[in-house]
Each structure stands twice: as structure tokens, then as C-alpha cells.
Amino acid sequence: MHCSYFDAGLCHSCTLIEQPYADQLAAKQAQAARALGDRPDVQWLTPVASPESAFRNKAKMVVGGTVQRPTLGILDVEARGVDLRDCGLYTPGIHACFPRLAEFITLADLTPYDVPLRTGELKNVLVTESPEGELMLRLVLRSQEPVARIRKHLPALLRSIPQLRVVSVNLLPGHTAIVEGEREIILTDEETLRMRVNGIDMYLRPQSFFQTNTPVAAALYRQAQDWVSGQAPASIWDLYCGVGGFALHCAGAADEVVGIETSREAVASAELSAREAGLSRVTFEPGDATAFALAASRAPELVIVNPPRRGLSAELCGWLESSSVQRVVYSSCHAGSLARDLAAMPSLVPRRARVFDMFPQSEHFEVLALLERVHRV
Incomplete structure (x- = not known):
């Protein structure tokens, strides 16, 4: 990708723009694998590429x-x-x-x-x-x-x-x-902008978060949906759910789906999507993910987490490690914090992982990992 602003020294936000895109993608895959460490049991799927330009929504x-x-x-x-x-x-x-x-x-x-x-x-x-x-x-x-x-x-x-x-x-x-x-x-x-992704209508309010790269976000949701559907859990929590992307995509896989998000704007958007889609088994609540988990009387079979760059709190990692949750789908925008959280949850072992290149021309990317509980002797 050529950029006159970069060539003129006016903007250097795209730090990898001089690298061929195939090399960028391979480097991100290698970086993600290094961050997760020596884990021979992890199945790495082919990275999901993005258009090199005109991808930011x-x-x-x-x-x-x-x-x-x-x-x-x-x-x-x-x-x-x-x-x-x-x-x-x-x-x-x-x-x-x-x-x-x-x-x-x-x-x-x-x-x-x-x-x-x-x-x-x-x-x-x-x-x-x-x-x-x-x-x-x-x-x-x-x-x-x-x-x-x-x-x-x-x-x-x-x-x-x-x-x-x-x-x-x-x-x-x-x-x-x-x-x-x-x-x-x-x-x-x-008051809301309709974001139709994979045939699902999501609604974005002014202070709600939505992924920056729509085609790659669609692939991310499809992958999570595929993994979750293959497990057929009875109950799901979607923590840090935003406007409900993961919960709405996985709604057909479980009898009960609960989304938790601090932003009331985002929760209102997610509730509107669920009502319009007739998803009566999906509910959304405003609140802190860690506080919700620690106060819950019972744990679900599967948890989806999509935390900010800093990753999960130490308390939430501890709760997940000691809980009865059998599987976690972890969507991470920072491989380093994902690796730190995995170290704090040794009983939840990554089995599958995939890089989603949400941000071409930069060093940032998303990793989706499926974790399964291992009962150690």
C-alpha cells in the first residue's frame, strides 16, 4: 500500500506500511504463537486477512x-x-x-x-x-x-x-x-446506527464500541459461533459483550445466554438487537464483568471474554480457574495480556487459536482462542 502522507513524513501511524502484506500477516502469526509459548496441542488455524486499504469503518x-x-x-x-x-x-x-x-x-x-x-x-x-x-x-x-x-x-x-x-x-x-x-x-x-453483520442487526449508539474492521469482525464472530456451536453448552456468559456481537451470534447454541457490559448505551443496543431478532433466551445486563462473576450463584458451561488491551483482572482469572466453567472463548486484542491471563488459568488450556488481522499496516491484531478445562491429577 502506498501513502503520500507516510512518504512525506506527515504521518507514521501505519508502521508496517513498507512491508508486503503477506509478510505482515506471517509476522503477526509468529508473534501470536510466541506469546502463547510452547504449546504443541494448540491447533493454529490460517490467519484471517483483511483488505489492505479502505477497511476502517x-x-x-x-x-x-x-x-x-x-x-x-x-x-x-x-x-x-x-x-x-x-x-x-x-x-x-x-x-x-x-x-x-x-x-x-x-x-x-x-x-x-x-x-x-x-x-x-x-x-x-x-x-x-x-x-x-x-x-x-x-x-x-x-x-x-x-x-x-x-x-x-x-x-x-x-x-x-x-x-x-x-x-x-x-x-x-x-x-x-x-x-x-x-x-x-x-x-x-x-439515535442508533444499524450495523448488519452476518445477517444479524446490531445497533451502535454514539458511545458504544464496535470493531473497526467490519469484514474481519464478521469473520471473528463466525469463528466464535462455529466453536461454540460445536460444544453445545447449556449456558453461556458473554463478558465485556459490547453491543452483543458474540452473544447474538452464539444465541442459537445454548438455552441461556447472558451478556455483561459496563456501558449502558451498549447494553441498550444489544437488548434492541435481541428483541428484534426474537431471541428470548438472550439477556443483557449493565455491570462489571469481574463483579458479576464473583457474585454469581452458579457458573455457566462456557464463557466468552472480549476484554480491553489490559486483559482480564487477576480476580476474574482466579474465578475462572477455580470455577466449573468447562470452556472459554477468549478474544484478545493484545497477545501479551492473553499470555499473562493463560498463565493465571493453567487449568484452562488453549486448544485452537486464530489470528484476525483487524489492523493491517500496523502491529496490532486480534487473536481468538478456544480454551478447554483440563482436570489435572
């Missing part, structure tokens, strides 16, 4: 420049805006909306936030595209002051980008490096 663009000439991209070392609208990672639908968003910034008089001076309003623009080409737009602001102007000019924005379904404002008042704040103001009648 989500753009997180820092806004710089001026009202008349805004930049959408990143900030350089001096906190000046670097425009990356032509980045090859984003889907065509996201690319097409960038010029219209720049025009809207000028029309609504949204002053880009100046990091050194700590002045201005518009910090980030977050855009997500569904598999059907519909869009969600989130404008991250320092304060609520520009909201009235955004509402006034919103009809013009919706006309210029007909694919827009959900538009919101996120408030991030502090001078901080994080991308978004806690408070969200929905500006459109629609």
Missing part, C-alpha cells in the same frame, strides 16, 4: 486549522493541524463525507480547538460507517456554546450528506488527550 479526526480552512487529521509536534482526508485506510463512504464536514465547520462557525492556547471549540470529528453505507457523526466540543448553531445548520448538513443517520455532540471540557467526554447530546431523531 471509523474515523477519529482531530480538527485543526481555522474556521475558514479547517484540517481533519492529526496534530504535528507543534500542535498544528495536519490534514489527512485522503488517508487510504478509511472506507469510501467516510472519504466522501470529509469535504462536506469541512464545509459545515465553516458554515456553523465552529472554531477548531487550539491546543497551545486552549481556545476554540471543535476538538474532534468522529465518523462511523455501517455495512450499508449509513453514517454516524459525532462532533466533540469543548463546551455547549456552539450547539445552537449546529442545530440551526443541521438540515443543510443532512442534505449535503444524505447517508447521515445519527448526529450528536460530545462534550469534552477538559484540556486532555482523550478523544471524547462523558456527556452526549443527540441532535437527530435516530
Whole structure:
């Protein structure tokens, strides 16, 4: 993949872009195998490749420049805006909306936030595209002051980008490096973006998490569904369930499926998906995964975990190790934390594993592993 931004030294986010893609994929497979250690009983399936470009369904663009000439991209070392609208990672639908968003910034008089001076309003623009080409737009602001102007000019924005379904404002008042704040103001009648994956409708709300690479996410869910269906467990927990991707895909394999997620927005989305699909045996609850497990009166036969990069808590690893859970499907975005958690759960042994290249051109990837309990003498 060629990138003029990389060649010009403007952006080096794609650290592996100069390597042939086949070499990237082989290196990730080798890295995952090294992280799991010498485990001859693990069956490694063929890695799932991604399109090399135009795979990102989500753009997180820092806004710089001026009202008349805004930049959408990143900030350089001096906190000046670097425009990356032509980045090859984003889907065509996201690319097409960038010029219209720049025009809207000028029309609504949204002053880009100046990091050194700590002045201005518009910090980030977050855009997500569904598999059907519909869009969600989130404008991250320092304060609520520009909201009235955004509402006034919103009809013009919706006309210029007909694919827009959900538009919101996120408030991030502090001078901080994080991308978004806690408070969200929905500006459109629609509050969710439908993400249809493998024939299942999932719903994304502004503060919910969804995998960045839709084709690879679809393959990830299919693989988990295949492994779980082959075990036919009576009960399943999906911990860190997000908008319910794993639970919804595995709903037909068990009599009872429970999804646990800290984000109430994500839980509401997952519940909507289950209702629309008529999945009465699937329930979702807001809560902490570790606290839920420790407080439960009984354990399920199978647990699916999809934790953040830091992995599982020591307490949850300890509970899984001592519980009656027979199998764990572990989806990890960091092979190192997966290896650490496996060491803390020696009775749960990986039998199958597969690399899913969610992030081509970078060192990041996803690993899915099927763990089975071994009763040691």
C-alpha cells in the first residue's frame, strides 16, 4: 500500500506500511504463537486477512486549522493541524463525507480547538460507517456554546450528506488527550446506527464500541459461533459483550445466554438487537464483568471474554480457574495480556487459536482462542 502522507513524513501511524502484506500477516502469526509459548496441542488455524486499504469503518479526526480552512487529521509536534482526508485506510463512504464536514465547520462557525492556547471549540470529528453505507457523526466540543448553531445548520448538513443517520455532540471540557467526554447530546431523531453483520442487526449508539474492521469482525464472530456451536453448552456468559456481537451470534447454541457490559448505551443496543431478532433466551445486563462473576450463584458451561488491551483482572482469572466453567472463548486484542491471563488459568488450556488481522499496516491484531478445562491429577 502506498501513502503520500507516510512518504512525506506527515504521518507514521501505519508502521508496517513498507512491508508486503503477506509478510505482515506471517509476522503477526509468529508473534501470536510466541506469546502463547510452547504449546504443541494448540491447533493454529490460517490467519484471517483483511483488505489492505479502505477497511476502517471509523474515523477519529482531530480538527485543526481555522474556521475558514479547517484540517481533519492529526496534530504535528507543534500542535498544528495536519490534514489527512485522503488517508487510504478509511472506507469510501467516510472519504466522501470529509469535504462536506469541512464545509459545515465553516458554515456553523465552529472554531477548531487550539491546543497551545486552549481556545476554540471543535476538538474532534468522529465518523462511523455501517455495512450499508449509513453514517454516524459525532462532533466533540469543548463546551455547549456552539450547539445552537449546529442545530440551526443541521438540515443543510443532512442534505449535503444524505447517508447521515445519527448526529450528536460530545462534550469534552477538559484540556486532555482523550478523544471524547462523558456527556452526549443527540441532535437527530435516530439515535442508533444499524450495523448488519452476518445477517444479524446490531445497533451502535454514539458511545458504544464496535470493531473497526467490519469484514474481519464478521469473520471473528463466525469463528466464535462455529466453536461454540460445536460444544453445545447449556449456558453461556458473554463478558465485556459490547453491543452483543458474540452473544447474538452464539444465541442459537445454548438455552441461556447472558451478556455483561459496563456501558449502558451498549447494553441498550444489544437488548434492541435481541428483541428484534426474537431471541428470548438472550439477556443483557449493565455491570462489571469481574463483579458479576464473583457474585454469581452458579457458573455457566462456557464463557466468552472480549476484554480491553489490559486483559482480564487477576480476580476474574482466579474465578475462572477455580470455577466449573468447562470452556472459554477468549478474544484478545493484545497477545501479551492473553499470555499473562493463560498463565493465571493453567487449568484452562488453549486448544485452537486464530489470528484476525483487524489492523493491517500496523502491529496490532486480534487473536481468538478456544480454551478447554483440563482436570489435572
